[in-house]
Amino acid sequence: MPGSSARRTSDAGPGPDETVDRCDLCVVGAGVAGLNALFVAGRYLSREQTVILVDRRHRLGGMWVDTYPYVRLHQPHGMFTAGNITWTLGRERSYLATKPEVLDHLDHCLDVIKERVHVDELFGWSLESEDEVDGVVRVVCRAADGRRRVIETRRLIKAFGAQVVPNEPLELSSTRVRSVSPDYCDVRGDEMRADRAPIWIIGGGKTAMDTAHAVVTGYPGREVNIVAGSGTYFISRDRTLPNGFRRWVGGALLSRIGCELARRFDGVNETETAAWMRATHGTWFTPETGNFLLGLLSESENATIAAGVTDVVIDHLVDAVDRDDGVELLFRSGASRPIPAGSWIVNCTGYLVRHESPYEPYVSDSGAVMSINLRSATLHLTTYMGYFMTHLMFSDKLQQTPLYELDAFDLRRKSNAVFPYAVFTLAQYNLSLLSDALPGSAFRDCGLDPDRWYPMPRRMLAGAQFLLSHRRDREHHRQTLDTLRDRFAIRCGPLPTTPEERSATETADVG
Numbered sequence: 396m397p398g399s400s401a402r403r404t405s406d407a408g409p410g411p412d413e414t415v416d417r418c419d420l421c422v423v424g425a426g427v428a429g430l431n432a433l434f435v436a437g438r439y440l441s442r443e444q445t446v447i448l449v450d451r452r453h454r455l456g457g458m459w460v461d462t463y464p465y466v467r468l469h470q471p472h473g474m475f476t477a478g479n480i481t482w483t484l485g486r487e488r489s490y491l492a493t494k495p496e497v498l499d500h501l502d503h504c505l506d507v508i509k510e511r512v513h514v515d516e517l518f519g520w521s522l523e524s525e526d527e528v529d530g531v532v533r534v535v536c537r538a539a540d541g542r543r544r545v546i547e548t549r550r551l552i553k554a555f556g557a558q559v560v561p562n563e564p565l566e567l568s569s570t571r572v573r574s575v576s577p578d579y580c581d582v583r584g585d586e587m588r589a590d591r592a593p594i595w596i597i598g599g600g601k602t603a604m605d606t607a608h609a610v611v612t613g614y615p616g617r618e619v620n621i622v623a624g625s626g627t628y629f630i631s632r633d634r635t636l637p638n639g640f641r642r643w644v645g646g647a648l649l650s651r652i653g654c655e656l657a658r659r660f661d662g663v664n665e666t667e668t669a670a671w672m673r674a675t676h677g678t679w680f681t682p683e684t685g686n687f688l689l690g691l692l693s694e695s696e697n698a699t700i701a702a703g704v705t706d707v708v709i710d711h712l713v714d715a716v717d718r719d720d721g722v723e724l725l726f727r728s729g730a731s732r733p734i735p736a737g738s739w740i741v742n743c744t745g746y747l748v749r750h751e752s753p754y755e756p757y758v759s760d761s762g763a764v765m766s767i768n769l770r771s772a773t774l775h776l777t778t779y780m781g782y783f784m785t786h787l788m789f790s791d792k793l794q795q796t797p798l799y800e801l802d803a804f805d806l807r808r809k810s811n812a813v814f815p816y817a818v819f820t821l822a823q824y825n826l827s828l829l830s831d832a833l834p835g836s837a838f839r840d841c842g843l844d845p846d847r848w849y850p851m852p853r854r855m856l857a858g859a860q861f862l863l864s865h866r867r868d869r870e871h872h873r874q875t876l877d878t879l880r881d882r883f884a885i886r887c888g889p890l891p892t893t894p895e896e897r898s899a900t901e902t903a904d905v906g
């Protein structure tokens with residue numbers, strides 16, 4: 396740990412090649428959620444206290460380090476940050492930052508955080524286990540070459556996020572197609588440019604849209620098809636984040652949309668809720684739109700993709716098999732489609748719900764370990780969780796605030812259709828509790844807030860509307876979440892507070 400000031404000893408029973416570092420806070424996960432946690436912790440810790448930041452990746456940035464090279468932010472860049480740290484890019488506010496720009500900004504965020512708190516970085520180390528003994532959390536980390544390292548800390552924040560890792564190419568029986576993953580094959584590169592073979596994009600979410608946009612604009616006139624699953628709609632960036640004078644008089648603040656959506660959703664009416672959301676704030680080009688993953692798309696991106704794509708198939712690809720005269724795509728519905736040999740099959744099937752990690756509550760019994768993950772989600776986005784949950788942790792209110800946690804991973808697996816409305820409801824419910832538990836400054840300093848797009852008077856009005864109604868709405872949101880829990884047999888509710896409740900939960904887990 397070059398330049399480290401973390402207190403280090405070798406008297407805690409480590410092995411011969413093992414060191415023990417001591418610190419006040421250890422954050423595992425150097426993505427934007429971990430950086431938000433660090434930003435907030437920096438408001439509570441003094442300069443003399445030490446933080447250790449650990450990540451299994453070899454640099455800062457989380458999933459942005461190794462997802463496809465042409466990924467861009469889908470929201471204006473200023474809203475993707477740690478705390479209220481401003482960008483130094485110097486671009487107009489609607490600019491959608493590229494992957495290198497996002498990574499540069501996250502580096503900048505850590506530099507800014509380090510002005511307030513001492514942070515030591517440990518990259519290339521995976522958290523292997525943690526134990527709490529006598530008010531100390533003992534964290535064991537492992538490097539790829541097998542080295543072990545122990546960190547003793549007062550608090551641990553595990554900011555694992557959605558556990559995004561690069562996607563592999565789809566495994567297909569055909570030897571005559573070129574099955575690629577955008578994470579390893581840049582669709583803008585020489586290989587794909589070298590021929591005119593059709594491109595089949597498998598997936599209908601953000602990666603598919605980024606890929607479709609890259610290929611229809613990069614190779615005009617080329618055959619580009621999308622196998623879009625159940626289809627997807629996106630939030631229209633033009634309607635929710637308008638430019639110029641419309642910021643004053645048009646558009647809909649995303650906080651108001653969240654409130655309205657959660658009011659409409661009752662845990663069983665996802666079809667009507669989706670129809671309302673799509674009609675009032677959505678943009679899409681697929682003939683069906685069974686999915687909505689909180690993604691943003693502009694009307695012009697949508698139109699460019701729609702105009703450039705040859706065919707959209709609403710189905711799920713199962714395999715591609717070689718036939719005497721070419722290749723056949725096989726779909727889940729039983730349908731099939733002949734395609735020429737040499738076609739490109741690009742895996743854009745998404746990153747969520749790929750790798751099941753064991754459930755753990757968002758906070759340990761002692762309050763010393765907090766976990767930001769999808770199995771015990773408390774808000775709609777991991778960035779928000781990193782920010783607000785760390786405020787709760789350092790205000791010693793993490794255990795007293797009866798937040799609902801949702802196994803968003805399990806719910807997504809069980810119902811794509813319900814998932815987005817469930818996480819919006821969860822966010823509304825818990826933001827209501829958070830606004831009672833945290834000072835107004837915690838909300839004012841949250842640079843992730845998309846309402847910051849709008850001029851101050853409109854934001855203040857939206858804030859006042861929330862403050863006037865959130866306690867009244869809370870009971871409805873609670874009932875919706877309880878309905879979802881019973882309907883899908885998912886974990887959804889407050890953490891058990893008594894030993895009896897805890898042991899009942901543990902018994903249920905084993906069952």
Ligand SMILES: Cc1cc2nc3c(=O)[nH]c(=O)nc-3n(C[C@H](O)[C@H](O)[C@H](O)COP(=O)(O)OP(=O)(O)OC[C@H]3O[C@@H](n4cnc5c(N)ncnc54)[C@H](O)[C@@H]3O)c2cc1C
Binds near residue numbers: 449452458468522777
């Ligand atoms: C293709 C794609 C595009 C996206 N685009 C946007 C966008 O435009 N705007 C937006 O707001 N969101 C976007 N998202 C969502 C995105 O995932 C989040 O915004 C955000 O970057 C996630 O940050 P995170 O810190 O929660 O997780 P990550 O970035 O995944 O960071 C978690 C970190 O934890 C580390 N880690 C996990 N387990 C361990 C362990 N045991 N030991 C050590 N380290 C560990 C991982 O290595 C990782 O670096 C996108 C997601 C994907 C997949």
